[in-house]
Amino acid sequence: MSLNPTPHLSPALQRDLEAIVGPGWVRCQLPDRLAYDNDCWPRGIILTRGRRVGVHRPSAVVQPANEDEVVQLVGWARQTGTPIIPFGAGSGVCGGTVALDERAIVIDLKRMDQLLEADAERLIMRAQPGLIGMNMERALNYRGLTLGHFPSSLYCSSVGGYLAARSAGQYSSLYGKIEDMVVNMRVVTGRADVIDSAASVRRPGVWDGESAGGMAAESTQLFVGSEGTLGLITEATLRLQPLPSRQIYRGFQFPSLKGALDAIRELMQQGLRPAVVRLYDEFDSLIAGSGRKRARKAEASTLSTVPPGSNSPTPSAGELLKGLGRLAKRTLGDLGVAAPVERLVERASHELLSRAVGQPLLINRLAERVPAQCLLVIGFEGHNELIDAEASFAFDLLGRYGVDLGEGPGKHWLKNRFSVSYKQSPMFDAGTFVDTMEVSTTWENVLPLYEAVRRAVEREVFIMAHFSHVYAEGCSIYFTFAGFGADVDQTLRTYELTWNRALGAVADAGGSIAHHHGVGRSKAAFTARDHRGGEALFRALKSTYDPDGILNPSKVYL
Numbered sequence: 368m369s370l371n372p373t374p375h376l377s378p379a380l381q382r383d384l385e386a387i388v389g390p391g392w393v394r395c396q397l398p399d400r401l402a403y404d405n406d407c408w409p410r411g412i413i414l415t416r417g418r419r420v421g422v423h424r425p426s427a428v429v430q431p432a433n434e435d436e437v438v439q440l441v442g443w444a445r446q447t448g449t450p451i452i453p454f455g456a457g458s459g460v461c462g463g464t465v466a467l468d469e470r471a472i473v474i475d476l477k478r479m480d481q482l483l484e485a486d487a488e489r490l491i492m493r494a495q496p497g498l499i500g501m502n503m504e505r506a507l508n509y510r511g512l513t514l515g516h517f518p519s520s521l522y523c524s525s526v527g528g529y530l531a532a533r534s535a536g537q538y539s540s541l542y543g544k545i546e547d548m549v550v551n552m553r554v555v556t557g558r559a560d561v562i563d564s565a566a567s568v569r570r571p572g573v574w575d576g577e578s579a580g581g582m583a584a585e586s587t588q589l590f591v592g593s594e595g596t597l598g599l600i601t602e603a604t605l606r607l608q609p610l611p612s613r614q615i616y617r618g619f620q621f622p623s624l625k626g627a628l629d630a631i632r633e634l635m636q637q638g639l640r641p642a643v644v645r646l647y648d649e650f651d652s653l654i655a656g657s658g659r660k661r662a663r664k665a666e667a668s669t670l671s672t673v674p675p676g677s678n679s680p681t682p683s684a685g686e687l688l689k690g691l692g693r694l695a696k697r698t699l700g701d702l703g704v705a706a707p708v709e710r711l712v713e714r715a716s717h718e719l720l721s722r723a724v725g726q727p728l729l730i731n732r733l734a735e736r737v738p739a740q741c742l743l744v745i746g747f748e749g750h751n752e753l754i755d756a757e758a759s760f761a762f763d764l765l766g767r768y769g770v771d772l773g774e775g776p777g778k779h780w781l782k783n784r785f786s787v788s789y790k791q792s793p794m795f796d797a798g799t800f801v802d803t804m805e806v807s808t809t810w811e812n813v814l815p816l817y818e819a820v821r822r823a824v825e826r827e828v829f830i831m832a833h834f835s836h837v838y839a840e841g842c843s844i845y846f847t848f849a850g851f852g853a854d855v856d857q858t859l860r861t862y863e864l865t866w867n868r869a870l871g872a873v874a875d876a877g878g879s880i881a882h883h884h885g886v887g888r889s890k891a892a893f894t895a896r897d898h899r900g901g902e903a904l905f906r907a908l909k910s911t912y913d914p915d916g917i918l919n920p921s922k923v924y925l
């Protein structure tokens with residue numbers, strides 16, 4: 368595909384932008400614009416692999432140094448009617464930062480990356496939006512503090528992105544999601560004015576809505592999850608925790624998914640607060656490797672040699688192949704051909720992976736025949752003996768439903784928790800695609816929704832799931848699916864069909880379509896079904912905070 372290298376932005380408009388942020392910080396050349404053609408939305412990766420680059424390129428990328436420059440940029444965009452796309456680190460997986468209009472400019476906030484304050488007495492921090500999660504956490508840890516927010520993308524995502532996309536970290540059952548941590552945000556709205564989302568940031572408990580002006584004064588939760596459609600977050604005040612000094616981790620194996628979910632529900636409803644709860648369905652447990660094997664290996668060596676796997680949001684090609692090998696072993700064991708088949712699959716090329724993933728119904732049905740063995744990783748963190756008591760109570764409870772595998776699986780998970788799948792390229796090279804869908808629902812609906820989604824897409828993709836954010840009233844289900852197409856058009860058709868069927872099944876089952884990845888572009892067609900009456904509120908907020916409709920148009924709602 369040949370692309371016109373001529374800058375889209377006129378020289379006059381470019382000069383306007385340079386007058387605001389300085390000449391070095393406005394990028395209009397084709398390579399720079401192509402670099403922002405996609406975030407981590409797998410659909411964009413399919414397009415790129417099919418040599419269809421530049422479909423969503425912006426007209427310019429602008430990098431402001433401070434809030435005042437952001438205000439001026441928004442003022443300029445209002446005057447010129449230019450769409451604006453806020454950009455944190457680009458790790459979003461729903462196309463939240465892609466340009467749908469070739470006039471759009473990306474406002475990349477990574478130059479605004481300072482930790483402004485970290486107060487150990489008040490347990491409060493202030494940060495600029497472009498601060499990368501891992502840099503923030505290191506700076507906090509140095510002071511004996513933590514935010515407690517650990518998305519798997521910690522190394523490649525920003526504070527502004529967490530708030531804008533309503534993110535969840537791996538320790539959400541103890542520390543909450545990002546919306547539980549935020550006290551206040553400074554936001555530049557589409558009117559080019561700066562607002563504080565909370566009435567008084569110095570008042571403890573202000574995030575409960577107990578502000579001086581009553582409920583009308585508290586708008587923090589309206590901006591959390593707004594994905595750049597209502598304003599650009601230029602500063603965040605967040606609650607901190609003292610860095611925990613004790614950690615206790617354990618693995619359990621359950622003979623059925625239902626039993627495991629019942630155990631977790633009981634645990635949460637008893638008021639226990641584990642930091643980490645990750646339950647893998649049968650096939651995801653296979654990919655993770657046998658819990659027992661993993662435990663034995665990890666216990667045998669403090670320097671575990673077990674390869675990273677189960678903690679990844681999506682499996683790599685190698686992990687998926689190994690999982691298929693184990694699946695063959697389990698399901699073909701009775702026929703006496705399991706070992707050769709497993710060896711064959713484990714040594715197989717990516718071509719075999721494409722072929723296998725190209726037979727989704729067969730593999731999904733095989734996976735259903737696997738004798739159920741679901742792996743749970745659970746961990747507690749804290750400062751004193753209270754967590755010993757809590758962990759011991761929890762492990763007794765879980766032991767009534769499943770088998771205690773010891774510390775091994777938990778230690779392994781802890782060690783590899785950020786070994787996330789930056790290894791997916793070979794899968795896309797082989798013509799396969801992988802994507803994830805994180806939804807949530809109440810306990811009585813978890814298994815029906817899980818089954819409904821599996822049935823809805825079983826002919827299109829191979830599907831598996833884990834359950835990694837749990838609450839007293841329900842949990843999130845994190846589906847991973849892998850599909851195949853002979854060429855880019857067929858791959859895209861399968862990809863779109865899968866998403867439509869999966870989201871339709873979630874909406875029909877009364878679940879929520881987004882737990883922590885946000886909505887972006889990929890789920891925007893389903894938002895209205897997710898929240899009855901929500902669209903009217905969104906449109907009203909849009910007319911208040913973005914009357915000209917310049918902020919990230921056609922995201923969240925079409």
Ligand SMILES: Cc1cc2nc3c(=O)[nH]c(=O)nc-3n(C[C@H](O)[C@H](O)[C@H](O)COP(=O)(O)OP(=O)(O)OC[C@H]3O[C@@H](n4cnc5c(N)ncnc54)[C@H](O)[C@@H]3O)c2cc1C
Nearest residue numbers: 455456457458459463518519525527528531534535595600
């Ligand atoms: C390997 C991998 C693992 C992941 N694991 C997790 C996980 O465990 N938990 C999780 O929650 N997510 C996860 N994600 C998704 C992603 O990391 C989150 O959505 C994250 O919050 C995005 O942050 P970002 O800085 O990259 O935002 P971006 O991708 O740059 O932007 C996301 C959205 O927020 C808007 N935005 C960004 N900054 C601002 C701002 N300052 N003001 C207003 N709007 C803004 C953008 O316009 C866009 O709509 C993962 C992604 C990958 C690739």
